[in-house]
Amino acid sequence: xxxxxxxxxxxxxxxxxxxxxxxxxxxxxxxxxxxxxxxxxxxxxxxxxxxxxxxxxxxxxxxxxxxxxxxxxxxxxxxxxxxxxxxxxxxxxxxxxxxxxxxxxxxxxxxxxxxxxxxxxxxxxxxxxxxxxxxxxxxxxxxxxxxxxxxxxxxxxxxxxxxxxxxxxxxxxxxxxxxxxxxxxxxxxxxxxxxxxxxxxxxxxxxxxxxxxxxxxxxxxxxxxxxxxxxxxxxxxxxxxxxxxxxxxxxxxxxxxxxxxxxxxxxxxxxxxxxxxxxxxxxxxxxxxxxxxxxxxxxxxxxxxxxxxxxxxxxxxxxxxxxxxxxxxxxxxxxxxxxxxxxxxxxxxxxxxxxxxxxxxxxxxxxxxxxxxxxxxxxxxxxxxxxxxxxxxxxxxxxxxxxxxxxxxxxxxxxxxxxxxxxxxxxxxxxxxxxxxxxxxxxxxxxxxxxxxxxxxxxxxxxxxxxxxxxxxxxxxxxxxxxxxxxxxxxxxxxxxxxxxxxxxxxxxxxxxxxxxxxxxxxxxxxxxxxxxxxxxxxxxxxxxxxxxxxxxxxxxxxxxxxxxxxxxxxxxxxxxxxxxxxxxxxxxxxxxxxxxxxxxxxxxxxxxxxxxxxxxxxxxxxxxxxxxxxxxxxxxxxxxxxxxxx
RNA sequence: GGCUUUGUAGUUUAAUCGGCAGAACGACUGACUUGUAAUCAGUUGGUGAGGGUUCAAAUCCCUCCGGAGCCUCCA
Numbered sequence: 001x002x003x004x005x006x007x008x009x010x011x012x013x014x015x016x017x018x019x020x021x022x023x024x025x026x027x028x029x030x031x032x033x034x035x036x037x038x039x040x041x042x043x044x045x046x047x048x049x050x051x052x053x054x055x056x057x058x059x060x061x062x063x064x065x066x067x068x069x070x071x072x073x074x075x076x077x078x079x080x081x082x083x084x085x086x087x088x089x090x091x092x093x094x095x096x097x098x099x100x101x102x103x104x105x106x107x108x109x110x111x112x113x114x115x116x117x118x119x120x121x122x123x124x125x126x127x128x129x130x131x132x133x134x135x136x137x138x139x140x141x142x143x144x145x146x147x148x149x150x151x152x153x154x155x156x157x158x159x160x161x162x163x164x165x166x167x168x169x170x171x172x173x174x175x176x177x178x179x180x181x182x183x184x185x186x187x188x189x190x191x192x193x194x195x196x197x198x199x200x201x202x203x204x205x206x207x208x209x210x211x212x213x214x215x216x217x218x219x220x221x222x223x224x225x226x227x228x229x230x231x232x233x234x235x236x237x238x239x240x241x242x243x244x245x246x247x248x249x250x251x252x253x254x255x256x257x258x259x260x261x262x263x264x265x266x267x268x269x270x271x272x273x274x275x276x277x278x279x280x281x282x283x284x285x286x287x288x289x290x291x292x293x294x295x296x297x298x299x300x301x302x303x304x305x306x307x308x309x310x311x312x313x314x315x316x317x318x319x320x321x322x323x324x325x326x327x328x329x330x331x332x333x334x335x336x337x338x339x340x341x342x343x344x345x346x347x348x349x350x351x352x353x354x355x356x357x358x359x360x361x362x363x364x365x366x367x368x369x370x371x372x373x374x375x376x377x378x379x380x381x382x383x384x385x386x387x388x389x390x391x392x393x394x395x396x397x398x399x400x401x402x403x404x405x406x407x408x409x410x411x412x413x414x415x416x417x418x419x420x421x422x423x424x425x426x427x428x429x430x431x432x433x434x435x436x437x438x439x440x441x442x443x444x445x446x447x448x449x450x451x452x453x454x455x456x457x458x459x460x461x462x463x464x465x466x467x468x469x470x471x472x473x474x475x476x477x478x479x480x481x482x483x484x485x486x487x488x489x490x491x492x493x494x495x496x497x498x499x500x501x502x503x504x505x506x507x508x509x510x511x512x513x514x515x516x517x518x519x520x521x522x523x524x525x526x527x528x529x530x531x532x533x534x535x536x537x538x539x540x541x542x543x544x545x546x547x548x549x550x551x552x553x554x555x556x557x558x559x560x561x562x563x564x565x566x567x568x569x570x571x572x573x574x575x576x577x578x579x580x581x582x583x584x585x586x587x588x589x590x591x592x593x594x595x596x597x598x599x600x601x602x603x604x605x606x607x608x609x610x611x612x613x614x615x616x617x618x619x620x621x622x623x624x625x626x627x628x629x630x631x632x633x634x635x636x637x638x639x640x641x642x643x644x645x646x647x
Numbered sequence: 648g649g650c651u652u653u654g655u656a657g658u659u660u661a662a663u664c665g666g667c668a669g670a671a672c673g674a675c676u677g678a679c680u681u682g683u684a685a686u687c688a689g690u691u692g693g694u695g696a697g698g699g700u701u702c703a704a705a706u707c708c709c710u711c712c713g714g715a716g717c718c719u720c721c722a
Contacts, residue, residue: 106717117651204717205650212719216650219717247714251658260695260713316722338722372648372720381721470722489721521722558680585680593684607682617683625683 008059023050024190027062037064039189040073047073047187049138065226068102075100077138077177077188078128078195078224079107084180085127086220090114094157095182096208096217102485104223108206110159116218121200124220132195136177138188145169148183159208197231198224244483246536247378253541253599255532255549256379265376265383267529272549275578277528279547281364283416283646284388284524287409293362293390298342300366304332309502310341311438315471321370339365340496340521343391344503347517352507354395357517358402362390364528379533380488386528392520393505399518403454403476403493410478410491410524411458416646417535417544419480423487424460426451427475430467437471438498447495448474470521472498478526483537490531494521542621545601546642552602553580554616555591564611568604568631575635596621604634 004016007026017025023041027034027050040047042061043054047069054060063070079098086093086109096108109116143151145164151174152160160183164172175184177192189195201221208214225231242248250256255273262268269277285295304323307313316337323332336342343361352359366386375381394402414422428448429437437444451474455462462476469475478491496519499505506514525531535543545551552572556565562583572579580600582591588605595603605617609628616634618626629637 115651202716203651206718207649210719212649216718218650221717258713264713310722312722319720320722340722367722369722374648374650374718375720377715472722494722555683557682560680587681587686588683589681590685591683596684603683605683609682619683 005054006057007054008057010061017054019055020053022053023048023060023062026054026060030062034062034064038062039064039070039194040187042069047076049140049186049188050190052140052186072100073187074189074195074226075105075224077192078132078198078222079105080138080175080177080180080182080184080188081128081131081136081192081195082124082198082220082222083107083109083182084178085124085131087180088131089120089123089127090116094159096159098182104201104221106219106221108208108217108219110215110217116203116220118203125198125200128198129195131178132192132198134178134192136180136192137190138192139176140186141174141176142170143172143174145172148172148174151181152183162209194226195224196226197228198222199231199235238484241483241485244537244540245378246380246482246533249536249541250379250533252597253549255536263383264373265371265381267379267382267384273532275549276543276547277532279549280525280528280531281388283546284413285362287412288360288362288390291360291405291409292358293360296343296346296361296363298336298339298346298363298365300336300368301333302336302342304334306341306345307334307337310344310499311472311502312337312341319370321368335368336365337367337369339363339367339387339389340391340499340519341503343389344499344505344519347391347393347505348503352393352517354507354509354515357507358392358394358398359517360390360392362388365389379529380482382529385530387523388525388528388531389521389523392522393500393507393517394520395507395509395515396518399450399495399520400454400457402520403450403495404457406493406520406522406524407454407458407460407476410493413491413524414478417538419534419538421481422490423479424455424462425468425477425479425489426455426462426464427468427470427477428464428466429469429474433467437469439472439501443497444474447497451476451493451495470494470496472496480534480538482534488526488530488534490526490534491524492522492526495519496521541599543599543601544645545638546645548599548601549578550580550598550600551578551638552604553582553591553595553598553600554604554606555582555588555595557588557605557607559583559585561606561611565606568606568616571631572635577635577638592619602638 003019005019006014007017008014015029023038024035026041027038038050040063041050042063043058047063063073065071076099079100083095083098090111092112094110096110098107099105145167148164149161152164164183173185174181175186175188199222201223204219204221205216206219207216223234225234253272254270255276256267256269258264258266259268304313320337321335323334325332346361347359364386366384368384371381371383392402429444455476473494473496475492475494477489479487480490481487500516500519505517507517509515554565554569556562565581569579569581582595592603599621601621603619605619610616615628615630617628618634620626
């Protein structure tokens, strides 16, 4: 007599089922429609096939194409079919990993001597769809470790053997679909025929198990969909996203450029980009002044000994730009890869009293880091960049309060710029690799706890990532995605008990004894380069009025108004606005078109009338003609709009 | 750094099998003197660099220098 099991649904209602009931049974009991659309079932957080018997009480959720996990079930199954197609077309290949990802799936393959490239895509896609159409089901089968290893030794796949060796006996399952067998822990759709469209997106080299020392396999990235139309829509979406690429817009709007002669990863900020950047700098400086920061300036190089003291030389010396030498004395200097050691020496320049802490030193500090050539990426990953850096030296009892104040600055910036989808990440040490870090476990515990408390206090929803800490301390990082969904770390707040030690920093306490300060490293933008890149992708180059490199452009309708228009430009400049003029001998329609493409927030059309009454005909970006207003009224209009944005 | 892929004028791009590098926009010159998303005409300018194969190379091969995607890395 089978016992009944209690199944908890997502709305927290509980239903009883006979033990051994399946996901399909659960779906059917809810509705026919749901059963028809069901792809898989989530059982206690794991994705299961709909035909897998459930024998214990469980919390479940039926997964459809509308759930990310439902998509992943389909993509996971698609990875199997892709592998089957590949084995069919290229006998003798060896399979590695083949998981679903955020947007599709991939399979890592050792193709032996065959060079798998774009020429192969069509053939594989065709085979894939043929196989999918045959309505393959995914059958789960328990295998012993011994059997599993024997199977893969037999077909000569050392990768899977290696994977299985790391698994527990009794915990190993194979999935059969059609003529294909794969080591797999499951999470499949019931039937391959629901997959109606598949496209191979690209290939890439990927080290086996992500280790640089291992062999490089060919990773095939692909997506699949239940409808052909959805694939088309997805491809369209990707194309739209590519239009927001900061590298494209940066070129179009003449914000920045790179030069092969100057060197890769070394951005050159053009005049318009520089205006944007300096506006950001001024904005943050104002915020920081209010918060009690003091600006400093330090040189771009420092003696090698400085970095030996800080520990950076030991950690990164080999993989950084190598020291430059003085010609006569042979002294060695490093291009500064960070500003903290310089700021430590500013702190140490005279004795400090507890009364002057927190001491907050800020610098828009340009640093140079050797990044592997393959890592460089537009403005988001470069070899020379400017951090909106500051270091807060404070008493241990001030840490939490100071940390929270920095969080508030980051959140204010995100609010003003409408970065709503950021992720707050607490970056902790890697417990399996303690040798990577300086300092005692006790200090690390304290630091990690302080960050968690500060984040809690501000109600931040955080994710914790092990192994992402800096070598000197844990961090709170703010991640924002670019147009294509790649996450970039922008703001960072880091807690550090190590550098004050290494630089022997001190303050005199109220007890007249010497104490060691704590250091907070923080950069709300992260770097101006990366921040600008993400800002461009978020705004598609349509910067808010206060930030726009040029806030308005004046368009005379004929050359005879040019002199007047230049005077008018001066008037607006005197009022504090960045205003361009278009004095070309072109029709106003063309000037408007190009100003729209140039993403000017406002266009001011000037002709006989406007010159006569001291007015401007205002046209707003993307909205069109706003009608005429007096010059003064327009200035006030701009001021009002800006103060509303920064409120 | 690695794998794959890619490099045509300032920009976007065309060139069937290896067979005269062609256009648009821009820039320059001139005409027109303009009222809310492209006025007309002319001129200018190019195969990333170097080597090889070939009667002939943008096209095939090699080296180097860039770009893109991913892997690794990221103080």
